[in-house]
Amino acid sequence: MDNKKDVKGFLEFVYEFYKSMKAHEITLVYEGEITHQITKAFTSLTESNMAKDDEPGTVQRKVFHVMVECLQNISKHADDFTSSDFMFSGRGIFLVSKGDNEYSVTTGNAVDNDRIEELTNMLESINRMNKDELKDLYKKQMKEGRLSEKGGAGLGFIDIKRKTGRDLEYHFLPISDDTSFFLLTSTIGRDE
């Protein structure tokens, strides 16, 4: 009896979840470990959906670029944090939504609180830059930067801002005394 009630409650939740996905125009949502396989699967899925919708080539390419950089950011950084909170280690949330005028790619993963300042400064300084400044920074970082142990080149955020032409929107929400959830959303216009 109780079990039946639980199942019903769960199914009702699923329906609410579905409605809320629809309301937010979410076309893809994933929680878990972001691996290279996942990155390939999601990008090719989104690619074929965009092709089916006859999305212009420029939009398709930009969405692809942003998705890859966002997914690789999580796969490279999601387990950086030192907290023993097993629930968040190496995992993250990844979301794609499609509105009438734009696509959004949103990621979320846990970070150590002592990284918040560094991330904020980096994102703010990228957001303040104009096209030429971003181009110069990209070139400089490509020349002088070194590949991290995990194979990151420190170019992802700069590239996203350059490809989308829009600010990187982000937010930190506290998880515990030493950990926060870092959310980042990038928007690609469909008519640009």
Next chain:
Amino acid sequence: METIKIQGTEDTPKVILDKEKEAMEISGRSLPEDVASFYDPILTWLDEYAQSPNKKTIFNFKLTYFNTASSKLLLDILMKLEEIHEAGHDVLIKWHYPEDDEDMEEAGEEYADIVDVPFEQVPYSL
């Protein structure tokens, strides 16, 4: 000298490095899981090639997509080619891009700005 031939996949480019046939090409998509280990043999090959390069070296890039980590390694390749050019050899980079892909065209222009080596932009239609 050894020839490198790598088949392209959905996330790694096709690579041809053949000194005898004077064929050098990187094409397709580049977002390998581990960029460093993918590009390492290519950079090593170029180091060896630089010891006694052909009379003329034409290197073709015909990529449709590369991620930021790959962009750094592509620059490393271009810098090796720049060294060959600086040593007094004839080098030409051909940067092929889909004619409607402004970002890929611009990426080529940026590389041409960074490295001092003859650089030709070649648009093509898909």
